[in-house]
Amino acid sequence: MPDGTEETGIGASVRRKEDYRFLTGQGNYTDDINRPNQTYAFILRSQEAHAKITIKTDKAKKVAGVVAIFTGDDMQVGSIPCGWQVDSKDGTPMREPEHPPLAKGVVRYVGDQIAVVIATSLNAAKDAAELIDVDYSPLPVAVDLMTAANSNGKHGALVHPDLGTNLCYDWDIGDESEIDAALATSFYVTELEIRNNRLIPNAMEPRVAIGDYDKATDHYTLYTTSQNPHVIRLLMGAFVLSIPEHKLRVIAPDVGGGFGSKIFHYAEEAIVTWASHKIKRPVKWTSDRSEAFMSDAHGRDHLSLVKLGMDKTGKFTALKVNTIANMGAYLSTFASCVPTYLYATLLAGVYTTPLMYHIIFRMTNWNQG
Amino acid sequence: MAQVSLNLNGMPMECEVDENSLLSTFIREDCGLTGTHIGCDTSQCGTCVVHVNGQSIKSCTMLTLQAHGADVTTIEGIADGDDLHPMQAAFREHHGLQCGFCTAGMVMSAIDLVNHHPEPSKAEIRAYMDGNICRCTGYHNIVKAIDAAAKEMAAR
Numbered sequence: 001m002p003d004g005t006e007e008t009g010i011g012a013s014v015r016r017k018e019d020y021r022f023l024t025g026q027g028n029y030t031d032d033i034n035r036p037n038q039t040y041a042f043i044l045r046s047q048e049a050h051a052k053i054t055i056k057t058d059k060a061k062k063v064a065g066v067v068a069i070f071t072g073d074d075m076q077v078g079s080i081p082c083g084w085q086v087d088s089k090d091g092t093p094m095r096e097p098e099h100p101p102l103a104k105g106v107v108r109y110v111g112d113q114i115a116v117v118i119a120t121s122l123n124a125a126k127d128a129a130e131l132i133d134v135d136y137s138p139l140p141v142a143v144d145l146m147t148a149a150n151s152n153g154k155h156g157a158l159v160h161p162d163l164g165t166n167l168c169y170d171w172d173i174g175d176e177s178e179i180d181a182a183l184a185t186s187f188y189v190t191e192l193e194i195r196n197n198r199l200i201p202n203a204m205e206p207r208v209a210i211g212d213y214d215k216a217t218d219h220y221t222l223y224t225t226s227q228n229p230h231v232i233r234l235l236m237g238a239f240v241l242s243i244p245e246h247k248l249r250v251i252a253p254d255v256g257g258g259f260g261s262k263i264f265h266y267a268e269e270a271i272v273t274w275a276s277h278k279i280k281r282p283v284k285w286t287s288d289r290s291e292a293f294m295s296d297a298h299g300r301d302h303l304s305l306v307k308l309g310m311d312k313t314g315k316f317t318a319l320k321v322n323t324i325a326n327m328g329a330y331l332s333t334f335a336s337c338v339p340t341y342l343y344a345t346l347l348a349g350v351y352t353t354p355l356m357y358h359i360i361f362r363m364t365n366w367n368q369g
Numbered sequence: 370m371a372q373v374s375l376n377l378n379g380m381p382m383e384c385e386v387d388e389n390s391l392l393s394t395f396i397r398e399d400c401g402l403t404g405t406h407i408g409c410d411t412s413q414c415g416t417c418v419v420h421v422n423g424q425s426i427k428s429c430t431m432l433t434l435q436a437h438g439a440d441v442t443t444i445e446g447i448a449d450g451d452d453l454h455p456m457q458a459a460f461r462e463h464h465g466l467q468c469g470f471c472t473a474g475m476v477m478s479a480i481d482l483v484n485h486h487p488e489p490s491k492a493e494i495r496a497y498m499d500g501n502i503c504r505c506t507g508y509h510n511i512v513k514a515i516d517a518a519a520k521e522m523a524a525r
Contacts, residue, residue: 015461022469023457025404025444029470032403123387204408204416204470204504256406256470257504289409 018254028253030208030225035282038210039067041272042125043285044115044132045294046107049141050157053107055115056133063131065124068279070271071115072104077274080267081239082331083231086169086340094169097160099330101240101267101274106139108159108329111294116271118283142166145303149324159329168327168336173344182318186309198301198326205256206287207296211272215280219247222273226252227262228333235265235333241274248273261296264333268295301326302339321347373437377402378446386433393417393428395436396443404444404473408502415501418474418481419443425481427474427500444473447480455521456480456514465514467505475501479515483522491516 006012021027046053057069080099087093102113115132119125140157142148147156148166159166183189210223220243226232229252236250237243255262272283287295302325309318325339334342374383377400384399396405396419407429408414417428420442447454453461456476466472475498482489482497489497494515495508503511 016464018469019461019466020453022466022472023444023453023460023476024448025402025473027404027469029403029406031407032397034398123389202504204414204468204502205406206408255468256408257468259504289411289414 022254029205029256030210030223030253031205031286033210033223033253034284035210035212038282038284039118039120039279040122040125041268041275041283041285042117042119042122042129043113043268043271043291043295044117044129044134045291046103046110046112046114046136048107048136048138049110049143050139050159051107051136052105052139053103053114053137054135056135057115059133060117060128060131063119063124063128065120066128067118067120067281068275069115069117069128069132070102070275070278072100072102075100075102075271075274077101077270078240078242080265080270080330081235081333082336083235083265083333084337086171086336088169089172090170092169094336095160095163095165095167096331097163097329099267101270107136111291112329113267113271113295116275116285118275118279122286145301145324145326148326168331171340173340176320179318179320183307183309183320186317187312188310190308190310192306192308194302194304194306196300196302196304199299200293200296201259201261201299202292202296203255203257203259203261206289206292207262207266207268208284208286209266209269209272210282210284211269211274211276212282213273213276213280220249220273220277222248222250222269224250224252224269225255225258225262226250227255227258227260228252228264231263231333232265232269236270236273240265240270243273260299264297266295266297297332297335298328299338302343316348316351319347371434373433375436375438376440378442379440384433388432388434390433391429392419392421392426392431392433392436392441395433396428396441399433402443402445406470406473408470413500413502414471415474415478416471418477418501420477420481423484425478442477444476447476454480455525456483456518459514459518459521460511463510463514463517465506465511466503471501471503471505475503475511479511479518482515483519487519487523489515489519 055071082096117125117129142157151166207225212221229250233250237248268285272285276283302323304323307320327335370385371388396402406416408416412430418425419428421439456479478501494512
């Protein structure tokens with residue numbers, strides 16, 4: 001048996017190639033990168049969960065060092081897409097809300113992007129952002145999972161009124177009548193309500209994005225804290241900014257932890273890439289920790305009703321799980337597949353496979369990031 | 370703007386900085402030593418730990434001007450040429466890192482611990498490292514690395 005003392009082959013202790021540079025301070029994380037003639041972006045975020053907004057930037061634009069300020073009115077680009085289509089059990093496609101990188105007249109969670117201030121220093125950008133006048137007209141909010149799931153606009157708030165419902169899809173896998181029959185004949189059935197709490201992945205390295213448009217070659221480069229640069233190139237290029245792939249390079253250098261949160265394509269990546277083309281200078285955005293809490297994709301937040309059937313010996317006979325999952329105010333790149341194909345298919349875990357299981361999901365959007 | 374002069378990893382530096390410049394920003398942006406990281410804006414994560422006059426400090430809690438005249442040591446300044454400091458070598462040997470983002474702060478805090486408490490118990494190591502957060506390792510191998518490095522440093 002391998003005991004860690006082998007010098008080669010299976011069981012041998014292997015030195016990692018990256019440790020020397022990490023231990024000597026020579027890693028190359030995204031925030032370590034600076035481009036010539038670079039500018040700094042600060043993103044003004046919503047303080048309201050749901051509100052109509054009007055924005056005045058005149059005073060902010062006069063601050064020394066400010067290069068440009070853009071809002072949703074300026075940034076007319078495609079919607080940030082969800083990367084995985086999931087159909088409801090009746091075959092209808094999921095309801096995917098429009099997701100502008102900068103809010104267009106309405107903010108839908110605390111942290112939603114309202115404006116980007118670009119300046120020659122980060123401090124100047126922050127000073128100017130304080131002078132942006134945002135007038136919020138608050139709208140009804142959906143902040144409780146069960147309430148949000150059952151809202152219709154008359155009773156309870158709709159996060160996207162144009163969709164007519166907060167329900168993204170109603171999905172299942174397995175045969176419900178078959179499993180109900182198995183549960184009915186099981187020796188013992190246990191029932192549980194399980195709250196799988198919301199969490200923030202909180203990698204040690206906050207997210208960073210640097211957009212660098214080169215006018216000479218009409219070529220874009222995005223440096224980003226990413227676990228998934230190829231998908232970001234596809235989604236941002238094809239769906240958000242309409243940049244052909246041969247003119248867009250996405251570079252993901254050393255990543256300081258992701259825990260899934262750096263798999264997604266984020267608004268800030270599109271904002272800095274687009275803005276770099278507008279001002280013909282590199283644009284760097286670095287999240288701080290407080291901002292990460294508001295703007296990183298969160299995980300879980302499921303409420304599940306579980307029925308587990310067993311025979312006399314305690315062996316599983318059937319598992320039925322009914323889950324309501326919070327998917328946030330907009331769909332992240334993989335919001336749709338996380339609580340379906342990446343969760344329902346794994347519910348039996350390592351245990352002797354239940355005879356069958358059946359899962360029904362009702363997905364809901366609500367006013368959280 | 371104000372004039373500041375200090376020794377950074379043994380090199381004399383003369384710079385003009387904003388009065389509100391933080392030492393962490395100065396090290397990263399003005400000096401280009403990016404081994405020192407910034408992971409939070411609340412002085413909690415410990416990725417920015419450096420030594421100022423032989424004491425560990427979270428460099429995001431200190432103004433650059435407060436380091437005027439000081440000896441500042443960062444992660445880039447502790448190896449002996451190509452030979453790793455015993456603490457660096459022990460982190461490598463015991464897999465005390467994965468993504469590497471917290472590592473500079475961990476190593477700098479750990480060296481400070483052993484310099485001031487040459488034979489720390491594992492409980493003392495855990496207590497002392499309270500101000501350094503890691504999300505990858507679960508800390509167990511970091512404690513093993515510091516324990517091993519302390520013994521190596523005592524033997525030298």
